[in-house]
Amino acid sequence: MIIPCIDLLDGKAVQLKQGKEKILEVEDVFGIAGRFSCAGDLAIVDLNAAFGKGNNDLLVEQLCASYDCRVGGGIRTSQKAEQVLSWGAKKIVIGTAASKDFLSALPRKKTIVAIDSSRGKVVANAWRESTGVPTIDFALDLQDYCSGFLYTGVDVEGMMGGFDLDFAKSLRELLDGELVVAGGISEIEQVSNLDAAGIDCQVGMAVYSGKLSIEDCFASCVNFEKRGGLVPTVVLDPDGRVLSLLYSNYASLKEALKTGDGIYFSNSRQKTWRKGETSGNTQTLLRAYSDCDRDALVFVVEQKNGACHTGEYSCFNNYGFSLQDLEKTIAERISVPSPKSYTSLVSTTPALLEEKIMEEAQEVIDFTDQTNLKREVADLTYFLTIKLAKNGLKWDDVFKELQARSK
Structure with a gap:
């Protein structure tokens, strides 16, 4: 490529x-x-x-x-x-x-x-x-x-x-x-x-x-001839969750890469089709990949609202909770503080946040069984996510640091 x-x-x-x-x-x-x-x-x-x-x-x-x-x-x-x-x-x-x-x-x-x-x-x-x-x-x-x-x-x-x-x-x-x-x-x-x-x-x-x-x-470089001009295109969100399986032809792929939009070939319409052009549930194309045989594609997109025509986030009903979801929730609480939100309270009280991180870290060390350990790690992760957000960082930055250290 x-x-x-x-x-x-x-x-x-x-x-x-x-x-x-x-x-x-x-x-x-x-x-x-x-x-x-x-x-x-x-x-x-x-x-x-x-x-x-x-x-x-x-x-x-x-x-x-x-x-x-x-x-x-x-x-x-x-x-x-x-x-x-x-x-x-x-x-x-x-x-x-x-x-x-x-x-x-x-x-x-x-x-x-x-x-x-x-x-x-x-x-x-x-x-x-x-x-x-x-x-x-x-x-x-x-x-x-x-x-x-x-x-x-x-x-x-x-x-x-x-x-x-x-x-x-x-x-x-x-x-x-x-x-x-x-x-x-x-x-x-x-x-x-x-x-x-x-x-x-x-x-x-x-x-x-x-x-x-x-x-x-x-x-x-993509082999469109193998399947009569079309290649299957797996659509993922940035967290790697599958949103849908669509198809691309030469023209739709070029248009998607040129505009940065989720654009595909529609079998039912028999034409190039921009995702969300009628529903408003558009996609921003972040990255396109081809497989090793050059006869299939992956699109990584930023999805607005749901990707499925039913209104669901994914056509495969596989929307699970992720660290990115936690980050989004915490970011919202920080940007729009609420007196009823514990996250807002902790994020605006540095001494309390540090106290909770130290407390939860000790409880991880002192865990009693597997159930207790996973709960204490979840608590610690929550407070660490707030700490990262307050300093302009995300877990992706931490993972990149770990990746850099791998041999």
Whole structure:
């Protein structure tokens, strides 16, 4: 599939021709990220850090908090790698510093090695120095120390003049794990050919310039022919609860990705259909995924009211209680305090909240049986959720921290 790339320089999104000449500059980084994020992970590259001229740490951290990001640029120490992962980065991309010793200190499944290549040899230090090491030898030497590779053809990067598909395929045959290709990609056929070969593509200049669109790239990789032009589309809410099973065709998928709405193909209407266009129960598309065979989709949506025509939240009647529901209730009590609400009282009395957290933590330690333990943990969770909310955090932030610590 595709991985949209956002290169950061001095707090702005830029596109450089062959890593040198600035062709484009955009100040609204989050506007770009929001537009790109429906279709996949975002590749965030801190050019300042890569060039050794400052960094964009705060901006990168904010992007990681909001989107699924793989981050590269200037990650040359294990401390920096750990810091970036602690921000919630899904993966880190290691370039100049890539060596067996360095990679051994990093979580393999979260580490991608960048192979920046010019004329068959690896280049380093923001593409300014040739190492003299053959590209294939470099990759084979390090493949046991990472989850995959990002191969960039430096000679064609930012030129939109095509790339060497045969060489990319030869890398795919030799290497295990994920393989992403960047540099020179400018046509839909190139994207679909790479995907058919088991290779993802990282796109930048072609998308910014309008030569490619995110929706065209994504849709071109989906196998609509297998079921007569339609693919089943499982619709989930952000908590992973199944809302419905619908269908997409090429046109409806493109429109959904372009507009950010829940748009599908209606068998009964025999046309593209926007969810909620008559009922008002609309959907905002947060993320689209395809399965490994490219013949099924998952839409993650923000659902307004119920998703089912009966008025129920889910067509599968599987609406259960979640931590997110607790967070929403607590957020409402905090934003609109009520003298009758215990949550409002606790949230506005810091000393009481701290007292209750300490009290419930001790009761968890002193539990008497399984029933008592689960009740005390529930009490503690309630008060901790208030503590998080009062400090602008959610449980998702805690889970991202745990994810960052996993090896």
